[in-house]
Amino acid sequence: DTEVTQTPKHLVMGMTNKKSLKCEQHMGHRAMYWYKQKAKKPPELMFVYSYEKLSINESVPSRFSPECPNSSLLNLHLHALQPEDSALYLCASSQATGNTEAFFGQGTRLTVV
Amino acid sequence: GQQLNQSPQSMFIQEGEDVSMNCTSSSIFNTWLWYKQDPGEGPVLLIALYKAGELTSNGRLTAQFGITRKDSFLNISASIPSDVGIYFCADPSKAAGNKLTFGGGTRVLVKP
Numbered sequence: 401d402t403e404v405t406q407t408p409k410h411l412v413m414g415m416t417n418k419k420s421l422k423c424e425q426h427m428g429h430r431a432m433y434w435y436k437q438k439a440k441k442p443p444e445l446m447f448v449y450s451y452e453k454l455s456i457n458e459s460v461p462s463r464f465s466p467e468c469p470n471s472s473l474l475n476l477h478l479h480a481l482q483p484e485d486s487a488l489y490l491c492a493s494s495q496a497t498g499n500t501e502a503f504f505g506q507g508t509r510l511t512v513v
Numbered sequence: 514g515q516q517l518n519q520s521p522q523s524m525f526i527q528e529g530e531d532v533s534m535n536c537t538s539s540s541i542f543n544t545w546l547w548y549k550q551d552p553g554e555g556p557v558l559l560i561a562l563y564k565a566g567e568l569t570s571n572g573r574l575t576a577q578f579g580i581t582r583k584d585s586f587l588n589i590s591a592s593i594p595s596d597v598g599i600y601f602c603a604d605p606s607k608a609a610g611n612k613l614t615f616g617g618g619t620r621v622l623v624k625p
Binding site for chain 1: 548553556581601610611613620
């Protein structure tokens with residue numbers, strides 16, 4: 401089983417809303433990632449968690465707040481987003497960081513209005 | 514930082530054709546990952562390469578880890594319409610800061 405599950409699949413939110421994206425994997429992976437992808441561009445790394453600790457933050461604005469409640473779950477809390485934050489948000493996991501294969505979820509299509 | 518350059522940026526395929534794309538790096542790699550992404554979906558891992566010179570197949574797909582460790586090739590044989598999508602190479606290595614960095618992608622389209 402190489403499944404990473406993301407919910408919701410689609411989300412529309414206003415600029416004053418607070419919402420959360422969720423990601424779950426049951427492969428025993430200890431590294432989890434959040435990516436943002438705009439149309440016709442490659443995924444851009446936002447955050448990396450390794451053993452439930454934030455190890456990389458790619459200078460992401462504070463209106464995006466990641467959380468890793470346990471080794472299977474990864475959340476991305478959203479608050480006061482801008483229309484330019486509309487994108488496909490992808491979660492991935494791998495056995496560990498470094499030279500290992502990473503598996504992606506189907507993504508959440510976020511639209512900020 | 515490490516840069517991944519993919520070429521071509523886009524290509525048209527006709528059913529039955531063999532196609533090839535490549536990825537080059539500004540520095541030495543230890544691992545190459547190849548992904549395919551369909552519109553609105555997450556990338557799907559196709560092939561992982563771990564050794565210089567390694568040649569690995571997955572169905573009609575074949576990928577090679579270049580001897581110089583700075584490039585990789587992905588070939589699709591006898592292409593079919595569902596091969597349409599975007600193909601990305603990616604580097605998960607410590608040398609890239611454990612960041613799983615992606616190349617710009619090769620967009621495969623069907624010849625009209």
